[in-house]
Amino acid sequence: MVVATLVSVCVIAAMACFLLITAVKARRLKNLPLHSRLELYPVPKEGGGRAKYGGSYFEEVEWWAKPRSIDKVSETREILMEMLFIRKLFQNQRSLWWASWGFHLGIYVMFAWTALLVVHAFWAPAALSWLATAVGVLGFVTATLGALLLLLRRAFDKTLRKYTTPQEYFNIVFILSVLLSGIYCWSAIASPFAVANGVLHFSGQDLPWQVVIHVALLCAMLVYIPLSKMSHYIGKFFSFHKVLWENDPNLPGSHVDQRMHAATSRRPQTSWSAVHVNPPKTTEE
Amino acid sequence: MSVSDKTLMPKDISRPKAVLSPIDSLAPLPAPYHDVGAEPGFRAMKPACAEEHCASLDGFVALDGLRRPQSKKEEDEFVRAFVSGVSKIFADSNNNFLQPLHLTMDYCAKCNTCSESCHIFASSNGNEVYRPIFRSDILRRICKKHLTASGRLLGGFVGADIDVNWESIARLGELAYRCNLCRRCAQTCPLGLDNGMIAREIRKVFSQEMGIAPTPIHSKGSMIQLKTGSSTGLSKGALLDTLEFIEEDTEEKTGRKIKFPIDKKGADVLLVHNAGEFLSWPDNPAAFAILFDEAGVDWTLSSDMLGYDGVNYGVWYDDAQARKIALGQFAAARKLGVRRIVVGECGHAHKASAVSADRMAFAEDKVPVESCIPVLADLMQSGRLKFDPSKNDFPVTLHDPCNIVRQMGIVEPQRTILRAICPQFREMATPGVDNYCCGGGSGFALMNSYNFSDFRNKVSARMKFTQIINAFADEFENPDIIKCVCAPCSNCKGTIRGVFEFFEATAQYNVHYSGLVELMVNALASMSRPYLTFEPEL
Ligand code: SF4
Ligand code: SF4
Numbered sequence: 001m002v003v004a005t006l007v008s009v010c011v012i013a014a015m016a017c018f019l020l021i022t023a024v025k026a027r028r029l030k031n032l033p034l035h036s037r038l039e040l041y042p043v044p045k046e047g048g049g050r051a052k053y054g055g056s057y058f059e060e061v062e063w064w065a066k067p068r069s070i071d072k073v074s075e076t077r078e079i080l081m082e083m084l085f086i087r088k089l090f091q092n093q094r095s096l097w098w099a100s101w102g103f104h105l106g107i108y109v110m111f112a113w114t115a116l117l118v119v120h121a122f123w124a125p126a127a128l129s130w131l132a133t134a135v136g137v138l139g140f141v142t143a144t145l146g147a148l149l150l151l152l153r154r155a156f157d158k159t160l161r162k163y164t165t166p167q168e169y170f171n172i173v174f175i176l177s178v179l180l181s182g183i184y185c186w187s188a189i190a191s192p193f194a195v196a197n198g199v200l201h202f203s204g205q206d207l208p209w210q211v212v213i214h215v216a217l218l219c220a221m222l223v224y225i226p227l228s229k230m231s232h233y234i235g236k237f238f239s240f241h242k243v244l245w246e247n248d249p250n251l252p253g254s255h256v257d258q259r260m261h262a263a264t265s266r267r268p269q270t271s272w273s274a275v276h277v278n279p280p281k282t283t284e285e
Numbered sequence: 286m287s288v289s290d291k292t293l294m295p296k297d298i299s300r301p302k303a304v305l306s307p308i309d310s311l312a313p314l315p316a317p318y319h320d321v322g323a324e325p326g327f328r329a330m331k332p333a334c335a336e337e338h339c340a341s342l343d344g345f346v347a348l349d350g351l352r353r354p355q356s357k358k359e360e361d362e363f364v365r366a367f368v369s370g371v372s373k374i375f376a377d378s379n380n381n382f383l384q385p386l387h388l389t390m391d392y393c394a395k396c397n398t399c400s401e402s403c404h405i406f407a408s409s410n411g412n413e414v415y416r417p418i419f420r421s422d423i424l425r426r427i428c429k430k431h432l433t434a435s436g437r438l439l440g441g442f443v444g445a446d447i448d449v450n451w452e453s454i455a456r457l458g459e460l461a462y463r464c465n466l467c468r469r470c471a472q473t474c475p476l477g478l479d480n481g482m483i484a485r486e487i488r489k490v491f492s493q494e495m496g497i498a499p500t501p502i503h504s505k506g507s508m509i510q511l512k513t514g515s516s517t518g519l520s521k522g523a524l525l526d527t528l529e530f531i532e533e534d535t536e537e538k539t540g541r542k543i544k545f546p547i548d549k550k551g552a553d554v555l556l557v558h559n560a561g562e563f564l565s566w567p568d569n570p571a572a573f574a575i576l577f578d579e580a581g582v583d584w585t586l587s588s589d590m591l592g593y594d595g596v597n598y599g600v601w602y603d604d605a606q607a608r609k610i611a612l613g614q615f616a617a618a619r620k621l622g623v624r625r626i627v628v629g630e631c632g633h634a635h636k637a638s639a640v641s642a643d644r645m646a647f648a649e650d651k652v653p654v655e656s657c658i659p660v661l662a663d664l665m666q667s668g669r670l671k672f673d674p675s676k677n678d679f680p681v682t683l684h685d686p687c688n689i690v691r692q693m694g695i696v697e698p699q700r701t702i703l704r705a706i707c708p709q710f711r712e713m714a715t716p717g718v719d720n721y722c723c724g725g726g727s728g729f730a731l732m733n734s735y736n737f738s739d740f741r742n743k744v745s746a747r748m749k750f751t752q753i754i755n756a757f758a759d760e761f762e763n764p765d766i767i768k769c770v771c772a773p774c775s776n777c778k779g780t781i782r783g784v785f786e787f788f789e790a791t792a793q794y795n796v797h798y799s800g801l802v803e804l805m806v807n808a809l810a811s812m813s814r815p816y817l818t819f820e821p822e823l
Contacts, residue, residue, distance in 0.1 A: 029384065029387065029388070032384040033377075033381070033383060033384075034380075034381070034644065035380075035381050035382055035385055036381040036382060036604075036644055037640045037641065037643055037644060038385050038479065038482060039640070039694075040468055040471055040472060040479075040691060040692065041690070041691055041692070041693070041694040041718045042694075042718055043694065050694070053717060053718070054690075054691070054694055054696050054717055054718030055694050055696045055697055056693060056695065057694075058656055058693050058695050059659050059694065059695055059696070059697055059698055060659060061659050061660055061663045062625065062653070063655060082475070086475050088398070088474065089396070089398060089475040091473075092398045092401070092402070092473040092475075093396065093397070093398040093401075096396060096398070100396070100475075157397075159397050159400075159416075160395060160396075160397060162294045163295070163397070163418060163422055164395055165441075165443060165444035166442045166443075167439070167442055167443045167444065168395065170442075229391060229392060229394075231392075232392040232394065232476055235388050235391060235392035235476065236392070236475075236476050236477060238388055239385070239388045239389075239392070239476060239477030239479075240477045242384065243384065243385045243479070244471070244477050244479075247694075249643060250643045250644050250647075250648050250651070251648055252648040252649055253648075254648070256643075256644065256648075257647070257648040260647060260648075261647065266377075268376075268377040268378050268380060269376075269377055270373055270376040270377050270378035272370075272373060272378055272493040272494055273366070273369070273370075273493075273494050273495075273496075274493050274494055274495065274496035275496060276508065276605070276606070277493050277603075277605040278605065
């Protein structure tokens, strides 16, 4: 009873932690100061058909005097292709793409499965049970196969091995342990519907120890992912949208202009030491 | 691939070894250069010079300002300064790069997708030290060890396994100058990360904190520019003399009289060249003068401090230098009261003033900057310039300077021009934003200390030379056919000139290079004599 209630609390707390830490990290990245322009073409939001060949507004004479043509559809399509299909990996390293895409697809499907389990806990028509079961099986199989292939590739590819740290192996093994314990629990020990139902309704029903271990691992993973490098789902948004595709010019009255003026109130406190660099004035000066 | 490459790992950067990873294999060039063994070899560093600097990475020296410490105290100070500099790239002293830096440092998946896109890595047949993530991962591991609690607590488990000492730091400094900052690798990264930017951050640590940078780009480059107005050392008086000479020479050679407008207040256009053009390729500023005059552009040159040299070497290695130069250039334009700055054929000057400097000054303190290429295309398309393409009836291919194309998105206007004026225009393989760097990017074109030019000619420019040979296919080996590479960038031209000399391509196979405007003037209907004579370089 106590253990079951604790599991309920832990699952909800872990999910909340996942979301909260993700939000804090995203906010921290977002609040970093305005950076120098580092765009790299093609920039998919460039309108007028330019995104296709990598052109930009710099191709126009007196570009600053003309309205900018922004193609939101192309930008959205491009980021979706990256998120859903990891297109750059597909184009540039097909052999790794199969494992990586399988793994990421599996994770996405597992999120859908989790959502279906939550719905099922409150509304449980038979069709939903079938659907959730099918989605769960697909998610577990693709994510596990993908993770296994990634681990094997990392262990046996001479180049990847040189650059992979023990922590990075640990990350994959950790996820695999959650997936494999999940497969074992939900196929041999308990029904995921019954457990989800119990956890979400705080029913206090006893849980098999195998399920408790799996859920504990799952909770730890939910907290660990946003703290670790595996939070690259946050970083990827910023590196594309806010760095490589960010080519907004600093024109009078633009948002860049406003951010630059706003930044003048915060003077850097650290200065460089080489003699040719003029150190910024400190507040004491 | 050298034996050491097969096992070399980032932590080996501190391994005591005379040369950590020598280049002992090169990608073959196409015929007629397919016999790698027939190429002039690499010149070895003299032992005394190798000892004085750091030649222990791959046998080359780029950082001629880096000197081996003479005592333990000096080495300790060197290490301290480096660690201090590394901490500053993560502090508010580096506000303008914090976000991209954190992203690349924190999120690399070590997937190795970026390696194959790097021309230096490919040309060296995969020399491990040139792998784009090799240098980034060294910096990452050093940061972990020295700047993070997880690194101090968990050590090697989280990759905090690199010892900092003279050898590892000096090699990392050299390694930052084995990257052209072309950012082709960043284009392929599934996470949008940028190893070129990391190479530049390492250069910044060396320059901004430790005061160490290659002489041609710092003390004889940006410092000279800030002192005299031009990195060439060309003073105002010398500039005026040079322009006068170009006017006379142009009239003598072409029969066309030109007059450079200088310091014309309130002109529509301030044309800013790479001042190297005045000295090395005077036909280029002269061609601009011919085209702008014929099209009736209201333009001027500036003779003011920083107003006549568009280069900004700071964008390669030092934010403070870049900012000082950019602000000086804007001030010169404002003083003349021009409506816009048009940048001549210099790739890094394009990016420096239009992109990098865009957020260095408030909007109201700047003058709008644009590339000469769309301006020229517009003059042609609007009928203000008339051409006879039969005058350019020889094979022409186009090199896309990384700064103008991949990093600014100016892709089509130069093609529109070349398709109209060069009947035998053909693309190189992987054109446009997917181009390969000429091999001279980020300062390499100017760096000739010790044996560094061998690295440029044989390694970093190898891919471009391959593309050039392939673009001309069967015609390449026929010396009766003039072939021309259009390279609208001074640094790219300098690199291509060096490679053509090194491989005797002009002398043996009649292959040349040219800027875009020279080809335009050559095809100009109103010109009575050919503008391009394709004489061998002296
Ligand atoms: S920026 Fe260019 S030269 Fe540097 S590592 Fe990337 S691809 Fe190679
Ligand atoms: S492609 Fe990107 S994530 Fe992969 S190794 Fe290169 S920099 Fe890292």
